[in-house]
Structure formats: structure tokens, C-alpha cells
Amino acid sequence: MTSSTPAAPRGRERRQRDSRVGDKIFMNLSRGSGILLLVVMAAIAGFLTWRSVIALSKNEGNFLTTFEWTPDAPTPVFGIAVLAFGTIVSALIAMLIAVPVAIGIALFISHYAPRRIAQPFAYLVDLLAAVPSIIYGLWGALFLVPHLGGLNSWLDQYLGWTYIFDQSRAGTTPRNLFTVGILLAIMILPIITAVSREVFRQAPRMHEEAALALGATRWEMIRTAVLPFGRPGIISASMLGLGRALGETIAVAVVLSSSNVLSLHLLDPGGGTFAQNIALKFNEAQPFGRDALMASGLVLFVITLLVNGAARLIVARRKEYSA
Amino acid sequence: MSAATTSVPADARPVSRLLTANRLPKWAPGAVAAGSIVLGCGIGLVGDLKSKLQWGLIAAILFVVISYVLSAQVEGRRQAKDRLATSLVWVAFILAVVPLLSLTVYTIQQGASVVDGNFLTHSMMGVRSAGPGGGIYHALIGTLEQVGLATLMAAPIGLLTAVYLVEYGRGTLAKAVTFFVDVMTGVPSIVAGLFILSLWNIALGFNYSGFSGSLALAILMMPVVVRSTEEMLKLVPNELREASYALGVPKWKTILRIVLPTAIGGITTGVMLAVARITGETAPVMMLVFGAAYINNNPFDGPQQSLPMYIWQQYAVVNNDYGYARAWGAALVLIAFVMGLNLIARGIARWRSPKAGH
Numbered sequence: 001m002t003s004s005t006p007a008a009p010r011g012r013e014r015r016q017r018d019s020r021v022g023d024k025i026f027m028n029l030s031r032g033s034g035i036l037l038l039v040v041m042a043a044i045a046g047f048l049t050w051r052s053v054i055a056l057s058k059n060e061g062n063f064l065t066t067f068e069w070t071p072d073a074p075t076p077v078f079g080i081a082v083l084a085f086g087t088i089v090s091a092l093i094a095m096l097i098a099v100p101v102a103i104g105i106a107l108f109i110s111h112y113a114p115r116r117i118a119q120p121f122a123y124l125v126d127l128l129a130a131v132p133s134i135i136y137g138l139w140g141a142l143f144l145v146p147h148l149g150g151l152n153s154w155l156d157q158y159l160g161w162t163y164i165f166d167q168s169r170a171g172t173t174p175r176n177l178f179t180v181g182i183l184l185a186i187m188i189l190p191i192i193t194a195v196s197r198e199v200f201r202q203a204p205r206m207h208e209e210a211a212l213a214l215g216a217t218r219w220e221m222i223r224t225a226v227l228p229f230g231r232p233g234i235i236s237a238s239m240l241g242l243g244r245a246l247g248e249t250i251a252v253a254v255v256l257s258s259s260n261v262l263s264l265h266l267l268d269p270g271g272g273t274f275a276q277n278i279a280l281k282f283n284e285a286q287p288f289g290r291d292a293l294m295a296s297g298l299v300l301f302v303i304t305l306l307v308n309g310a311a312r313l314i315v316a317r318r319k320e321y322s323a
Numbered sequence: 324m325s326a327a328t329t330s331v332p333a334d335a336r337p338v339s340r341l342l343t344a345n346r347l348p349k350w351a352p353g354a355v356a357a358g359s360i361v362l363g364c365g366i367g368l369v370g371d372l373k374s375k376l377q378w379g380l381i382a383a384i385l386f387v388v389i390s391y392v393l394s395a396q397v398e399g400r401r402q403a404k405d406r407l408a409t410s411l412v413w414v415a416f417i418l419a420v421v422p423l424l425s426l427t428v429y430t431i432q433q434g435a436s437v438v439d440g441n442f443l444t445h446s447m448m449g450v451r452s453a454g455p456g457g458g459i460y461h462a463l464i465g466t467l468e469q470v471g472l473a474t475l476m477a478a479p480i481g482l483l484t485a486v487y488l489v490e491y492g493r494g495t496l497a498k499a500v501t502f503f504v505d506v507m508t509g510v511p512s513i514v515a516g517l518f519i520l521s522l523w524n525i526a527l528g529f530n531y532s533g534f535s536g537s538l539a540l541a542i543l544m545m546p547v548v549v550r551s552t553e554e555m556l557k558l559v560p561n562e563l564r565e566a567s568y569a570l571g572v573p574k575w576k577t578i579l580r581i582v583l584p585t586a587i588g589g590i591t592t593g594v595m596l597a598v599a600r601i602t603g604e605t606a607p608v609m610m611l612v613f614g615a616a617y618i619n620n621n622p623f624d625g626p627q628q629s630l631p632m633y634i635w636q637q638y639a640v641v642n643n644d645y646g647y648a649r650a651w652g653a654a655l656v657l658i659a660f661v662m663g664l665n666l667i668a669r670g671i672a673r674w675r676s677p678k679a680g681h
């Protein structure tokens with residue numbers, strides 16, 4: 001542009017050149033940081049894979065099916081069977097409890113509660129999402145665990161026939177996967193609630209009023225107008241919660257008394273999760289033991305990547321659909 | 324109903340029966356709730372159930388069942404279902420409030436007796452772990468330094484990335500960045516810790532330090548900052564940008580002088596919420612900072628301490644009543660810090676929302 005108007009005053013020319021240089025610098029700076037984020041993600045995958053390959057090449061056991069975790073023994077043997085089982089089971093229990101309750105709370109805030117309660121309560125839920133997990137862990141270990149003893153023996157007594165609620169030794173301290181699941185449910189409740197509440201709020205007002213005008217009760221209105229609209233939102237909110245539950249480290253490490261036993265008796269202490277195992281074994285681990293832990297960390301990374309990616313894709317598809 | 328019935332009482336009755344079916348009186352849900360709580364306590368006492376949790380569960384189940392049956396008898400199936408949904412929603416609300424309230428109250432109860440001037444100004448140097456005393460000064464210093472360094476790294480990068488996505492981003496690169504920022508939000512903190520460990524400590528050969536902890540925290544913080552800043556920048560009205568371009572202001576200056584100042588309230592809120600989030604992270608710090616009992620003011624050299632890791636050590640390593648007490652004290656300080664940040668951040672958001680657009 002400057003070349004086509006040679007008659008323009010020199011000052012203006014310089015200003016334009018400056019602004020173009022400034023624009024270029026600024027744009028490259030901002031694009032650079034975007035690229036940096038991608039590089040970090042790639043580096044996480046790359047570095048963990050690098051250490052994992054080292055670890056797996058010396059593993060004497062089968063990485064997927066071995067129960068033990070003794071990478072620093074003379075013949076290193078370690079596997080993720082117990083960890084994968086514990087991670088999935090505790091996250092599943094958490095989801096089974098948290099998702100219905102969170103939907104209930106979200107509906108409570110968006111459609112049921114009197115406005116005077118709804119606003120402060122929504123605020124409170126947001127605040128609770130910020131409570132550090134170590135504090136949930138501390139509370140879980142020193143408050144929740146003693147208080148769940150009764151529930152555990154009740155489940156053992158009356159639902160013991162279901163096998164999963166059967167305690168091998170009655171009256172053991174409930175530092176088991178079931179308690180972990182309950183604690184995780186409490187921890188992911190705020191995030192699921194927050195996301196689904198926002199979706200419920202966006203449900204088209206016209207549909208709701210039409211349903212009510214046709215004589216629907218409030219529940220029928222919610223079932224026909226709000227929930228179908230909010231379903232993708234609920235799914236993605238749940239998957240965000242699932243991602244949190246899968247990766248939660250310190251609260252699980254505090255509450256669970258771990259062992260390398262894979263048992264479907266949910267009320268027996270024992271088992272472990274990926275993150276908890278890393279946190280617990282890390283300090284005593286030799287350099288090779290660390291590499292082994294990184295291999296399990298890589299598995300966790302891939303799992304959470306898939307879960308979160310799927311959640312985002314569902315949300316993105318809904319955006320396209322509604323636009 | 325009342326106007327029609329008073330004027331023509333003779334034939335109004337069948338009409339009103341048609342229009343308004345039988346309803347339970349307004350006080351019914353309250354009465355059922357009170358009744359089921361009494362019944363729940365009664366069953367708990369008679370059945371000798373130790374845990375109060377079970378009493379509450381029994382009362383909640385009774386409430387749902389009784390109000391459903393009652394309503395089905397008086398009002399019919401559809402109304403009963405509606406009542407069922409309403410009572411389930413209320414039960415969900417109570418189920419959520421109980422543990423969350425208990426968490427807050429219990430932490431304050433346990434921590435308040437521990438936190439005092441001495442606790443805040445002393446480290447654990449030379450304190451017997453099986454005895455009283457000691458404090459969190461070294462952990463406070465460590466947390467402030469690590470979180471500060473992480474913010475210094477993550478906030479500018481996050482901000483610039485958000486600017487790129489909103490102001491420049493088109494095409495596949497922007498799409499990829501958006502997607503991976505979303506995915507990165509879900510990276511477990513322990514994985515971030517492992518990554519920094521393999522990069523910083525194993526590949527590059529550095530030792531434990533506060534700084535390597537803050538590198539991991541920065542990774543956790545970046546996507547949160549990007550996400551919130553992006554939302555805020557999108558709220559800035561386009562007219563402002565166009566007005567600025569029309570006056571011949573270059574794009575970068577428009578962003579720096581017009582767009583960012585307009586959104587600064589929301590951006591600050593987002594950064595503060597992200598700071599609050601990483602302040603409570605334990606796992607990466609535990610691996611990278613190592614946890615010293617003494618005061619180390621230099622985050623670039625040698626082990627440090629941090630509040631969440633201090634709680635973990637007092638609980639899991641010390642593992643006696645004195646340790647628990649110190650853990651609760653530190654937990655109270657940590658929760659107060661995080662909540663305070665949250666409240667201030669939300670206050671700023673309300674005070675300077677970009678919607679004003681002046």
C-alpha cells in the first residue's frame with residue numbers, strides 16, 4: 001500500500017510501517033503461544049512415552065495383566081491390572097451417585113428453587129468446586145471413613161448376597177473402593193452441577209411455556225422440554241466429571257488403604273488407582289521404578305484424553321446443531 | 324374459583340370439580356417431611372442403627388415414598404409423578420448440602436483451635452513430629468512463590484493464546500488449539516507432574532526445587548486462563564473494534580488499548596480463579612518440590628514446602644494426633660486463601676463486567 005502512494009508524507013509512511021511491524025510482532029507472539037500450548041501437549045505425550053518405552057522393555061511381567069507392582073526388584077515385574085480395575089470401578093461408583101444427584105441439584109437451581117435460594121446456592125456450589133482435593137481427602141479420611149462404617153456393615157448384612165457388597169471380614173475400616181467412590185462423587189458433584197445448570201437455563205423458554213400451557217405438570221414440562229434439550233450438555237458434563245474422577249490423586253491416596261489385590265468385593269479394603277499408586281510409590285521409587293510409574297501415568301493420560309476429547313466433541317456437535 | 328363459587332353457588336360445584344382436581348393442601352410437603360424425619364429417627368433409635376447417615380437416608384426414602392403414595396391417592400398418577408420428581412430434586416439438594424456443609428464446618432471446627440500467630444510464623448524446623456508446636460510459615464512462603472512463578476508464566480501465555488483465538492485465529496491451527504486447550508483442562512495434575520519430572524529433572528538434570536513445581540502448576544493453569552479470557556474477549560462488542568479501526572488505529576494497538584482494557588475485569592477474575600485452582604494442587608508439588616521442614620526462600624534452589632503438601636505430610640507421614648491437628652490448621656488456612664481469592668474474583672467480575680461496553 002505504501003508503494004502505491006509514494007506522495008504520502010514520510011511521517012505517515014513510517015507510522016504505517018511501524019504499525020505493520022507491530023501487527024506482525026503481536027500476531028506472531030500470540031500465535032506462538034497458541035503453538036506453545038500444542039507443543040506442551042505433544043511433549044507430555046512424547047516424554048511419557050519415552051520413559052514408558054524404557055520401562056516396558058525391561059518389564060518381566062505382562063504390563064496389562066500383572067497384579068504386582070515391584071519394578072525395583074531384581075527382576076522387575078509390574079502391571080496395571082489392579083490399577084485399571086480400581087480406577088474404573090471407583091470412577092463408575094462416583095458417576096452412579098454423582099450424575100443423578102447433580103442433575104437433581106441443577107434442576108433444583110434452574111427450575112425448582114425459589115429465586116432467593118437459587119442464586120446463593122448456585123454461588124455456593126461454584127465455591128465448593130474450588131475446594132482443594134487434599135482437603136476433601138483429609139475430610140474423607142478423618143470424618144467420612146468413621147461415619148461410613150455403619151452403612152458398610154448394613155450393606156454387608158442386607159445386600160451381602162449381591163457379592164459386591166459382601167465383606168470378607170465384617171467390620172473392617174471402610175478404606176475401600178466404595179468409600180473412594182462416594183468421596184469422588186462428592187468431589188465431582190459441583191462441576192457436573194455447574195455445567196448442566198447452565199444448559200438447563202438455556203432451554204428454550206417458549207417450549208417450557210408451551211408445555212405448561214398444554215396442561216403439563218412441572219415434571220412433564222421438564223421431561224419434554226428441558227431434558228431433551230439438555231441431554232448433550234448432561235453427557236459432556238458427566239464426562240468432564242468422569243475425567244476428574246479418573247485422574248484424582250491425593251484424595252484417593254489419603255482414603256484408600258491400597259494393596260495389589262483385585263477383588264469385586266467393593267467393601268473390602270484394597271485395590272488401587274493409577275494416580276493413587278503414582279503418588280504413593282513415587283517417593284520410595286528408584287529411577288527405574290519412576291519410569292514404571294510413568295508408564296502407568298501415560299495410560300492414565302491417554303484415558304483422560306479420550307474421555308475429555310469425547311466430551312468436547314459432543315459439545316461441539318451440539319453447537320453446530322443448534323446454530 | 325372463589326369468585327365463581329360465591330356468585331352462583333348452586334351449579335358452580337361440578338364446574339370447579341372439573342377445573343381444579345383434588346389437591347393436597349399447601350402444608351402437606353412440610354408435614355410429610357417432618358413426619359418422615361421423626362419416623363426416620365424413630366426407626367434409627369429402635370433398630371439401633373449407629374450411623375446418623377442411615378437415619379438421614381431412611382428419612383429421605385420415607386419422605387419420597389409417603390409423598391408419592393399420598394399424592395397418588397388424592398391427586399392422581401400424573402400429579403403424583405410430579406410430586407415424586409419434586410421431592411427427588413429436594414432430596415438431591417439435601418444430599419448435596421449435607422456433605423458439603425459438613426466439610427466446611429468440620430474444617431473450621433478442627434482448624435480454628437490450631438491456627439494462631441505462632442502457627443503462622445514458624446516452620447517445622449527442629450519440631451518433634453510426635454509433639455505439638457511447629458507451623459506453616461515455610462509452606463506459606465513456598466506456596467506463594469510457586470504459585471506466583473506459575474502465574475507469571477501461565478498468565479501471559481494464556482492471555483496471548485486467547486487473543487490469538489479470538490482476534491486472529493482462523494483455520495485448522497485455531498481449531499486444533501481450541502480443541503487441545505479443552506482437552507488440556509482435563510489433564511490430571513499428577514500427569515503434569517510426571518511430565519515435568521521427565522523433562523526438567525530427568526532429561527535436563529535439574530534438582531528438586533520450587534521452580535520445577537511451578538512449571539507443572541503453570542501447565543495446569545494455562546488452559547484455564549485461556550478458556551476464561553477467551554469468553555471475556557468474545558463479550559467485547561465488535562463496534563468498539565470497528566470504531567478503533569475506522570480511526571486508523573492498527574490492530575495490535577486496538578487489542579492492547581481497547582479490547583483488553585474493556586475486558587480486564589473478567590480477565591482478572593479468570594486468572595484469580597485459576598490461581599485458586601492451582602494453589603490447592605498437591606500431586607505435582609509432591610513429586611517436584613519434595614517438601615522441606617525448614618524455610619527456603621529461594622524457589623530456584625533446593626527443596627521447598629507448600630501448603631497442600633504440608634497437609635499431606637502431616638496426615639500421611641507424621642500420622643498422629645499432633646500431625647492431624649497441624650494438617651487441619653493448614654487446611655483451614657488453605658481453604659480460607661482459596662475461598663478468599665474466589666470471593667474477590669467474583670466481586671471483581673460483578674463490579675467490572677464487560678457488558679457495560681462504554
